[in-house]
Amino acid sequence: MLFIDPENAPGFKRTLFNAIVAPRPIGWISTMSPEGQVNLAPFSHFNLVSTAPPVVMFSCNAPADRHEKDTITNVRATGEFVTNLVTWELRDLMNISSLDAPYGTDEFELAGLEKAQSQKVRPPRVARSPASMECKLLRIVEIEPQGPGDTVSNVVFGRVVGIHLDPAFVEPNGRFDVARTLLTRLGGNQYASVGPLVELSRPSPRRD
Template identity: 40%
Template sequence: MHIDFSTAKGRSSYRFLVGAIAPRPIALVSTIDAAGQRNLAPFSYFNLMSAAPPVAVFSVTQPADRAKKDTLTNVLASGEAVIHIVSHAIVERMNLASVAYPNGVDEFARTGFTPVPSLQVQPPRVAEASIAFECTLIQSIPLGTARGAGTLVICQIRVMHIDDRVLTADSMSIDPQALDAVARMGDDWYCRASGPAVFSLPRIHSDRAVGVDGLPAALHSCGEWSSEELARLALAEELPSSDEVNEFRSGHRLATRQTLAAIARQHLAHFDVRSALLAAICASQAAAEQSCVTI
């Protein structure tokens, strides 16, 4: 299947787009109108775009029943907004805030969220949210006029509020398990960024990774390693020398191919790529020797 967006109908293409570009973090955005009336609404076209200066962007799509959504009207008029990260603990109230209430309805009251004063902007914060960003408007960019067309709202983050309970033990970063953030999928689906869904990969701080094409040919041809395993092995900054391979093999003289491959996978699981590569090369040698004996 393929979709040509020059001829695709809007609603059907929308469902494929939001189902494919997922998960998407959710911005729960509070604003106020000229009369000081509070507004609160969630948006899943949202992300961090810069750290220095800190800039977040969310997009407000064109509704079918009015010129602009209240959030866009308010942020364009006031130049201020507070963006909250949605955790699983507040997901039902976030969903209730997505109701297209008439202009002038206080979504804080309708959803049961508690408004608390912000430090540098007029819109209030949601007390129940673990993380909030007080923002000022840098620029808005309309992307079209049809239903579903977005207007990018580019915001500079002035103040970040963090509940201490979602910090790591050293208070140097955010603990994803404690934050338990919720993200938007396609149709009516959501997901949680916590539990077994969260995993880590080693940060690559070097430009010297050998790459998959730099691995010994035997690792490709032996059939032992998946493409993903080869990619992790390829993070090694250099191939081990023949002396290192011989020394490793001597220390595992009685190990079979299966045992050596298991040792390699144990090292891979702990991101010890160099030791894993040594074991993997020795496993491929053992496989070749076993093949020769069989013949």
């Protein structure tokens, strides 16, 4: 068995860690500055935290050219953001929106994406996304560098205050059609859609 010490393995986080904890859903986060400038960026460190209350999280490391990403700056200032589901068909436009553009750049316009108005928050939604969640900031947890090569990481927790669903992706039984929509992040620059699905019922307690 190969053993790796993360503190003494250069490049461990990106080359191995991300690939081990995969696949990961992508949170396509739209935010707005207090002045009304819109930002859109994808985050593969994104997931559900709680269902009651409904809470999601996303996190990112500080970029090399500034102290934090525009998304974090906007969320700190306004306390609002929207998560938009990325589908296989939207993969190229999502990738365009990941460009390290100057602060104030509208990635919606950069990628040619139509905006849709939200109901309870100011940031717009991605109109073509089959599922968007409007969120209010709960807290931001800062993970400080622990050693050489580490950067500051900010973990954002938001309470979902509104959900937009495209009816075309809601099955008759009320389930959301994950297999037909979800794009996931693997290791490096690898992405994938959802493969075959299998249902496993939780085992019942044994009664003698």
